[in-house]
Amino acid sequence: MRDVAVIGVGCTEFGEHWSTSFRDLFVKAGTMALEDAGVSGEKIDALYVGNMSAGRFVEQEHIGALIADYAGLASNHVPSTRVEAACASGGLAFRQAVIAVASGMEDIVVAAGVEKMTDVGTGASVDMLASAADREWEGFAGATFPGLYAMIANDYMHRYPLTREQLAEVAVKNHENGSKNPIAQFRNRITVDTVLSSSMVADPLRLFDCSPITDGAAAVVVVPLERAHEFTDSPVKVLASAQASDTIALHDRRDISTLDATVAAGKRAFARAGLTHKEIDLVEVHDCFTIAEICAIEDLGFCKKGEAGRLTAEGATALNGDLPVNTSGGLKACGHPVGATGIKQICEVVTQLRGEAAGRQVDAEVGMAHNVGGTGATVVVHILGA
Amino acid sequence: MVGIYSYGVYIPRYRIKVPEIARIWGANATDITRGLGVFEKSVPDLDEDTATIAVEAARAALRRRSVDPEAIGAIYVGSESHPYAVKPTACTVGEAIGATPNMTAADYEFACKAGTAGLQTCMGLVRSGMIPLGIAIGADVAQGAPGDALEYTAAAGGAAFVIGEGDTIADINQTCSYTTDTPDFWRREGQSYPRHGGRFTGDPGYFKHVQGAARLMFDAVGTNPKDYDYAVFHQPNAKFPQRVAKMLGFTEEQIRPGLVVPRLGNTYSGASMIGLAATLDVAKPGDRIFVTSFGSGAGSDAFDITVTDAIESGAFDRAAAPTVEQLLANPVYLDYALYAKHKGKIVMQR
Numbered sequence: 001m002r003d004v005a006v007i008g009v010g011c012t013e014f015g016e017h018w019s020t021s022f023r024d025l026f027v028k029a030g031t032m033a034l035e036d037a038g039v040s041g042e043k044i045d046a047l048y049v050g051n052m053s054a055g056r057f058v059e060q061e062h063i064g065a066l067i068a069d070y071a072g073l074a075s076n077h078v079p080s081t082r083v084e085a086a087c088a089s090g091g092l093a094f095r096q097a098v099i100a101v102a103s104g105m106e107d108i109v110v111a112a113g114v115e116k117m118t119d120v121g122t123g124a125s126v127d128m129l130a131s132a133a134d135r136e137w138e139g140f141a142g143a144t145f146p147g148l149y150a151m152i153a154n155d156y157m158h159r160y161p162l163t164r165e166q167l168a169e170v171a172v173k174n175h176e177n178g179s180k181n182p183i184a185q186f187r188n189r190i191t192v193d194t195v196l197s198s199s200m201v202a203d204p205l206r207l208f209d210c211s212p213i214t215d216g217a218a219a220v221v222v223v224p225l226e227r228a229h230e231f232t233d234s235p236v237k238v239l240a241s242a243q244a245s246d247t248i249a250l251h252d253r254r255d256i257s258t259l260d261a262t263v264a265a266g267k268r269a270f271a272r273a274g275l276t277h278k279e280i281d282l283v284e285v286h287d288c289f290t291i292a293e294i295c296a297i298e299d300l301g302f303c304k305k306g307e308a309g310r311l312t313a314e315g316a317t318a319l320n321g322d323l324p325v326n327t328s329g330g331l332k333a334c335g336h337p338v339g340a341t342g343i344k345q346i347c348e349v350v351t352q353l354r355g356e357a358a359g360r361q362v363d364a365e366v367g368m369a370h371n372v373g374g375t376g377a378t379v380v381v382h383i384l385g386a
Numbered sequence: 387m388v389g390i391y392s393y394g395v396y397i398p399r400y401r402i403k404v405p406e407i408a409r410i411w412g413a414n415a416t417d418i419t420r421g422l423g424v425f426e427k428s429v430p431d432l433d434e435d436t437a438t439i440a441v442e443a444a445r446a447a448l449r450r451r452s453v454d455p456e457a458i459g460a461i462y463v464g465s466e467s468h469p470y471a472v473k474p475t476a477c478t479v480g481e482a483i484g485a486t487p488n489m490t491a492a493d494y495e496f497a498c499k500a501g502t503a504g505l506q507t508c509m510g511l512v513r514s515g516m517i518p519l520g521i522a523i524g525a526d527v528a529q530g531a532p533g534d535a536l537e538y539t540a541a542a543g544g545a546a547f548v549i550g551e552g553d554t555i556a557d558i559n560q561t562c563s564y565t566t567d568t569p570d571f572w573r574r575e576g577q578s579y580p581r582h583g584g585r586f587t588g589d590p591g592y593f594k595h596v597q598g599a600a601r602l603m604f605d606a607v608g609t610n611p612k613d614y615d616y617a618v619f620h621q622p623n624a625k626f627p628q629r630v631a632k633m634l635g636f637t638e639e640q641i642r643p644g645l646v647v648p649r650l651g652n653t654y655s656g657a658s659m660i661g662l663a664a665t666l667d668v669a670k671p672g673d674r675i676f677v678t679s680f681g682s683g684a685g686s687d688a689f690d691i692t693v694t695d696a697i698e699s700g701a702f703d704r705a706a707a708p709t710v711e712q713l714l715a716n717p718v719y720l721d722y723a724l725y726a727k728h729k730g731k732i733v734m735q736r
Contacts, residue, residue, distance in 0.1 A: 016585065016589075018586065018589075018590055019590075118585075118586075121583070121584050122584055199414065199417045199421075200414065200417075
C-alpha cells in the first residue's frame with residue numbers, strides 16, 4: 001500500500017447560494033483545489049464525489065458523470081464516481097480517493113463533496129435529511145433528525161452531568177471560530193443566552209444547537225506521497241483512513257448516547273496511524289447538533305464519557321485550548337452542505353497543518369477529521385500529518 | 387407640481403391576536419411575536435372585501451377635501467384579493483363615489499405594491515394633462531393559508547390617494563422603481579392562498595428591491611437619509627422595515643409614525659400606503675417623507691415627498707376622516723373560530 005498525500009484543497013463559501021447552481025458550486029471548488037495543487041485537469045486519473053441527495057434537492061442524479069462533464073473532463077473519459085453515505089458522503093469520497101491512490105490503481109485523484117440544499121423549502125429539506133435515518137422505523141414514525149439527536153441529548157443528560165449551559169458553550173465556541181473563517185455561513189459571535197433564548201426545535205435542542213441548511217462544495221487533490229513533491233513543498237500526509245458502520249436506527253443501538261461507530265472508527269484510525277490522543281493537535285468533529293460534538297469528543301477517546309461538556313465550558317476545545325475542536329466553526333457555524341461537509345473538514349485540517357488558517361490558526365502538526373452519516377450508522381475518521 | 391391632493395384610509399374594526407393564532411397551530415406565541423414584531427392583525431367583517439375597503443378609503447379621502455367627482459378622470463385599485471378575477475374593483479369605487487362614467491379605470495396586481503404602481507400611473511396622467519385628478523388605491527383582505535407563516539400577519543385594510551397638480555397637500559418630487567423577475571412569493575390562477583419561497587423572500591426579494599429603489603432615489607435626487615423627516619417602507623412584518631431602514635441609514639424615529647404593522651398586520655397592497663397615510667396624519671408643512679413600497683415578483687417604487695402648507699389650509703380638513711391611529715383604536719377582538727368564519731375559511735353547506 002502506498003502512502004497518500006493531499007496536495008491541494010478548495011472550498012466555496014458556505015451559505016445560501018441562490019444565484020449559483022449545483023454544478024457551478026462544484027466547478028468552483030474543484031477549480032480552486034486544482035489551482036491550489038498546481039495540477040491541470042487533464043492530469044486527473046479519477047474523481048470521487050460525495051453527495052447525499054441531489055436527486056431530491058435539485059432533481060439531478062448521475063452526479064459522477066455530471067461533475068466530470070462540467071469539470072471539462074468528459075472528453076478525457078475520466079472515471080468519476082458518486083459516493084453516498086448521507087452526511088458522511090464527503091468523508092467517504094475522500095476515503096475512496098485515498099484507497100484508489102494507496103492501492104496503486106490511480107495517481108492523481110480528486111475527492112469532492114457538493115450539496116445544494118436551499119432550492120427547496122425547509123420542510124422538504126428536513127424530510128430529505130430524515131432519509132439518512134431509518135425511513136420505515138424512524139421516519140414513518142415521525143422522527144426527524146433534530147428529534148433523534150434530541151433523544152440522544154435527553155438520554156445523555158439523564159446519565160451524565162451535562163448542563164444545558166455547557167451544551168450551549170459548544171455553539172458559542174463554534175460561532176467564535178466561524179467568525180474567523182471567511183467561508184463560514186455564520187460569522188457572528190453569540191453568547192450562551194443567544195442559544196438558550198432561541199426557538200425550541202426538539203427539546204432540549206434549540207435553534208442555535210442545530211447546524212443550518214447550506215449550499216456549498218469542497219474539493220481536494222490526493223496523490224501518492226512519493227509524487228507529492230512534484231506539485232508542492234507542503235504536502236499533507238494521510239496518516240490513517242478508517243470507517244465504521246452501525247445500526248441504521250437509533251433504537252437498535254447498544255447505547256444511544258455513545259456512537260459506537262465513532263468509537264470503532266476512532267480506534268482503527270489511531271491504530272493505523274500509530275498515534276496516541278496526545279499527539280492529535282486539532283480535530284474537526286461532526287457537530288450537526290451541539291450534543292453530537294460532545295459525544296464525538298468522548299467517543300473518539302479524547303476524554304471520559306460525561307466530561308466533554310465541562311471541558312468545553314472551561315475552554316479546552318477553543319482555539320487556544322488543549323485540543324482545538326472545529327476550528328472551521330464546525331457544521332454549526334461554518335454550515336453543513338451535507339455531501340460537502342466531510343471534504344470541508346479535510347480542507348480545514350490541511351489548511352491548519354500548512355499554517356494557512358490566518359486568524360483561527362492553531363499550532364498543529366497532526367489533525368483529525370470525523371464525519372458522521374445519520375445518527376452514527378456510518379462514521380469516517382481521517383488523521384492527517386504535516 | 388404633481389402630488390397628493392387628499393388621502394383616506396379604512397381599516398376594519400376586528401382584530402385577532404397573534405398568540406390566538408399560535409394557540410391553534412401549537413406554535414410558540416412568544417417566538418412568533420418576537421420573530422415578526424407583530425402582535426395582532428385586522429380582520430374584515432363578514433360583508434367586507436377589497437371593494438368595500440377601497441370604497442371606504444376613497445370616501446374618507448373625499449371627506450377630507452371636497453372634490454368635484456367629474457374631475458376624477460382615473461381610478462386604479464391595486465390588490466391581491468380583488469373580489470372578481472374579471473370585472474374591476476375600480477368601477478365599483480367609481481360608481482360609489484359618483485365619478486362615473488367619464489373616467490378610466492383598471493385594477494392592478496403587483497403583489498403588495500400594486501397600489502403604488504397605480505399612484506405612479508395617476509401621476510403620469512395628471513402631469514401629462516390627460517386628467518385633472520386621479521385616485522390610486524391599495525387595498526387587500528390579505529390571504530394566508532391556515533397554519534402558514536403568512537396567517538400570523540395577513541390583514542385587511544386600504545388607503546386611497548387623490549393625485550392632482552397644484553394646491554396639493556404634499557408634492558411628490560420624484561418617483562423611481564426597481565423591478566426584476568424574482569419568484570419570491572406568488573399565487574397562481576385558481577389558488578386560494580399565496581405561496582412563498584421561505585427565506586428567499588428576504589434577501590433576494592424584499593431587501594434587494596427596497597434597497598435598489600431607495601438607492602436609485604438617492605442618486606436621482608441627490609439626497610441621503612438625513613434629508614428626510616420620515617421614512618415609510620413596505621411592512622410585511624416589523625422586522626423587515628426596521629432592518630432595511632437601518633441598512634439604508636434611517637433611524638427608528640424616522641420610521642416610527644409610518645410603522646403600523648405591529649398592531650395592524652400586513653395589509654399587502656395597503657401596507658406601505660397606510661404607512662404613508664399614518665405619517666401624513668402627523669406631518670407638518672415642510673416635512674420631507676421617503677416612501678418605498680415592495681411587491682413580490684418583484685419590485686419596489688420609491689417616492690420623495692414634501693408636505694406643503696396646504697395640509698393645514700382650510701380647503702383640506704385632516705380631521706374630517708379618522709386618522710390611522712383612530713382606526714387602530716378600540717378594536718373588537720375575535721377568537722380563531724370567529725376569525726375563520728369572518729375570513730370565509732369555514733365552508734358552509736349551500
